[in-house]
Amino acid sequence: MTPPPEDPNIKLREHSYDGIQEYDQRLPNWWLYTLYGAIAFWIVYWFIAIQAGSVQPDGQRVQAEMTRIAAVKMASSIDVSNDAKFWEMSKNPLFVDAGRQTFNSLCVACHLPSLRGKSETPTAVGPDLTDTAWLHGGTPKEIYHTVSGGVLAKGMPAWEPVVGQKKTAELVAYILSHHHEGETITVQASN
Ligand code: HEC
Structure with missing residues (x-):
């Protein structure tokens, strides 16, 4: 001491x-x-x-970053013949959000912001995209095919030449986000 x-x-x-x-x-x-x-x-x-929640908790930050990485990966490996991949895209919030934005600028005139078209307003030009009755098939591949090439004779434009493949896939993901995998689909011929 x-x-x-x-x-x-x-x-x-x-x-x-x-x-x-x-x-x-x-x-x-x-x-x-x-x-x-x-x-x-x-x-x-x-x-x-x-x-006040002004700082995002670490868990959420990690989750957001993983979602972003997943979205980038999906966008760089779009396989339009793979239904499972489309369903995966429809569960990625960023992918779906990008689709929503394109939909809101290009598609709402005919299909309405609710996607419900004629079901909501009988005078709307486009059919309902949220129900399980489809004119041209309701599997992801078929929906992609319709959006991509359109149904020119019936007034549905072809979108892939306008927006490209990535945005077309995002649009399909957005439509699919209103559906769930495995739901019963009915196909009724267009008149
Ligand atoms: C000018 C009006 C118009 C616009 C804009 C439009 N559509 Fe359509 N869409 C239609 C019509 C009309 C049909 C029905 C075609 C038929 O009767 O065969 C249709 C059908 C569809 C179908 C098939 C539905 C089914 O039951 O098989 C999908 C999917 C679709 N549209 C998606 C889109 C998307 C995505 C956009 C935006 C990029 C878009 N449409 C923009 C008019 C439009």
């Missing part, structure tokens, strides 16, 4: 363990302010980040 300093203001505590004694001093100000500052910071941070 260091011998007690000469200064009479510096006290020693009563107890002694193995001959070791503690000084009994006030903690230095810089130390106390760091502690108080950390407590104040924690309270402010807790309100702003956790309570």
